[in-house]
Amino acid sequence: MLDVSAQPAIDALAPRADFPILSREVNGKPLVYLDSTASSQKPLAVIDAMERFYRQSNANVHRGAYALSEEASAAYEGARKAVAKFIHARSVKEIVFTRNATEGLNVVAQTWGLANIKAGDVIVLSEMEHHSNLVPWQILAARTGAVLEFIPVTDDGLLDLAAYARLLERRPRLVAFTLMSNVLGTIPPAREMIAQAHAAGAVVVCDGAQAVPHLPLDVRALDCDFLAFSSHKMLGPTGIGVLYGKRALLEAMPPFLGGGDMIREVHLRSFTPNDLPWKFEAGTPAIAEAVGLHAAVDYLSALGMERVAAHEAELAQRMIAALSAIPGLHIIGPTSPPRGAVVSFTIDGMHPHDIATLLDQDGIAIRAGHHCAQPLMERFGLPATARASAYVYTTSSEIDTLAESVARARDLFA
Amino acid sequence: MLDVSAQPAIDALAPRADFPILSREVNGKPLVYLDSTASSQKPLAVIDAMERFYRQSNANVHRGAYALSEEASAAYEGARKAVAKFIHARSVKEIVFTRNATEGLNVVAQTWGLANIKAGDVIVLSEMEHHSNLVPWQILAARTGAVLEFIPVTDDGLLDLAAYARLLERRPRLVAFTLMSNVLGTIPPAREMIAQAHAAGAVVVCDGAQAVPHLPLDVRALDCDFLAFSSHKMLGPTGIGVLYGKRALLEAMPPFLGGGDMIREVHLRSFTPNDLPWKFEAGTPAIAEAVGLHAAVDYLSALGMERVAAHEAELAQRMIAALSAIPGLHIIGPTSPPRGAVVSFTIDGMHPHDIATLLDQDGIAIRAGHHCAQPLMERFGLPATARASAYVYTTSSEIDTLAESVARARDLFA
Amino acid sequence: MDDLYREYILEHYKSPHNKGDIAHPDRFAAYANPFCGDRLQMGVRLEGDRVVEVRFNGTGCAISQASASMLTDEIQGKTLAELAEITKEDIFEMLGIPLSPARQKCALLAWEVLRKGILRLDEDTAEESDLA
């Protein structure tokens, strides 16, 4: 086994004291949280911002002619502006608040999709998509008669770009893929892929659930048409996500849900939708959650997304080195950069669940299962993988603890 | 003007110290919050429960094989059970978490509705519905060719039940109405109306956004088929709501959004949906918000919903008495029980916005506008109303302050 | 209290100038306040590109009515090009009262009808600055 202690230590990028949960014990051991790909922990700045909102400014937004409601509205719309700047959108009109990345992808499928996709149209996805970027298109295809095609994943966990080029020759109406695989850590060459898709006449939807928390992202440079992501994976609260869309596309789309706030005028039998972005936000929104997301975006910006990405790139290599030294352990996914700090692995003769359960007894939280990517599991002929993932609060000593515990678990089953 | 000081004082039902925001000042005056119909304030129990979750138990739910994730899952599913008991559902399978009441109503329209409503089918609504219980059915009618009909509202703000009986003769496929008007305070005789609708062969959707926070509610006694409501109006956080549905109906419905958690199995081109209630919950849910809603439900249960309703009935009569004594002021809605503690009014020669702005300068938060019920405004020939509403933390002395401030505002414009 | 509801605001509200309809307007537009749903309509008669008559109508709060009353006084006799020069800030200055964001929408309703409806200006580029 590799002597990891010989390598220089990597400190957390963010002060660990900012994250109260990290001082917790689990099964009598200090918590080692290595499941940020599923959901991140929250800094005090985020927790406190929401608490402050409920203690001081809570009211419904948009239509209140009193101070409290104006404060709440300013806080809510201020969060939208912060998110717009964070991903370099052109305008707040391009930022729709949703429940999570999943809802954002469904909104595109059920509004833009139903309005634009016809029988026989080709939709190109990839084999490494999360269920949230598969099932909405399956539903759309079932309703419209569109055809789904898939960019294959190579044995080392990359997208097969030659096959992608051939799929584009079929002039798909839509291309949807993830900017970072939540299983393999793969970061596809999105900018080129998007340019190629546009050249082939396709609209491009990016699943940013993993990329936005972990990489610098500029929607203008990327030039994607839609981008969906979740607050809870980027230090923010649960209950809110974001759908970015280019303004002209959003303007042309029918509304999604009907109700309060998304309307301009309602009569008994007809309505006119509101302006962007409210047209897509029906009912009382996740106000306190927007405030929390704003704090999360500020926190990440203060760390600097370039530094976040660099920190994780280092941790990824450390994790791959430490884990691959364990006999019988296989890394699933690319082993060299560019990749995210999410590492899937299997161990001969052990089910991933048993790995996770044994690690949990050492206080280490990793995920085991299909990671909402069953077709990718099928592609690799695996029922499941174990998956460890790092974030801004992760240190190299946590990675060392992980590797030691995995080695012990493996010995028990050997 | 009525001498309200002669009447016995009514204390808050809930300890006011439980609600930190109530000790706040607005424009140099103590906050008098009379807009709970739009959104309620939150007790410490709710704020703290969410903070504790983020500090101690935060993780994604359902698929984690480690302690933290099991804690989070137990907290999330525990909230579902608490909500099920609160409204006397038969099973947790009947409780779907949504973003808000609006989303719940849209889920019914876009799943049950699209699967069951055909061209020419009659859908009966009422003239006093919130936009959230109008627009989803307008969208459904536009897609299917169904016909919308409306139970008229009488001059004193009640549903015209004779007209309702006539509409039922047309054997509607669906009847949807609110259990309490958010403008008039009207509480229709829902139980009888539902029985009549069932006798006519209709499925019944109830908008519980106002009833669930303010009245004891038993879905089994009521026998509605669907019920939608929002956490933020019942002392809970924003970002979460509930759709109750009878199990057989939910089982037969196609899923709504596609993605993680709502599936049992996914292949590249097909999926099988998960069991109830997860079938309708795509993507990472509002976990911390469910924890907050659980605390809210516990808080309300400890107060006792019968007592909540009694408290508000008293305040409603006090508010009506105090306001109607002001010359030129008109109450819109029923002036005697049963009614909620939400009171709409107009003043001759004054626009409701100006009333609200002037009251705000006295620290009093009331709402002014169409209250997301434009067709009801049209029905009464009004552009808008001013609206004051009470909740468990409201006292009669706040009502007195309201009435004095309204009288002063009126004098300024007289 | 009197900060917002100054004497002259209440006067414009109670006795608005240029309120009513024009039988055959050269340009006409109606617009709802997204904040409250109140509708305001405006019609103008032109000679060349100069406004020779203007009327507004609709219900609204003291702020939106006073704003419409004062703005229509300004419009009268100006050319369309001159009217395009009027900015949000000009409206706030004209009213001369402190306005919260929500009430700013009321104050700007008549101006919005003028710009989008009467002058038919495409506001897209102007609104791009919402990230400033």
Place this chain on the structure above:
Amino acid sequence: MDDLYREYILEHYKSPHNKGDIAHPDRFAAYANPFCGDRLQMGVRLEGDRVVEVRFNGTGCAISQASASMLTDEIQGKTLAELAEITKEDIFEMLGIPLSPARQKCALLAWEVLRKGILRLDEDTAEESDLA
């Protein structure tokens, strides 16, 4: 650590009993663990209403595999009526290890295949008690 992964659990996992397929089963069912997606299938041959042969197959964790191995040992030779008597608690007792809620789903997978698939029991009334 050894609380959960006792010697006998690991033994059943490494050398499962009754694992494999039956060529022409009288009853056959497959079911996925909703927690992880692992599939488990079970086939039985009946004589009258007595199970004379049982086999399970599929991949899974030590808990689900050991549970299937031990449960199929139990099934062999019993009547369908007798099998319907086996409760969740019997399974937990049979395994004899402390199980978290998530791992309980693994432990119960084989039992679920037995009940829903082989015995074709409608679980609806049983599950009504979820508010207890």
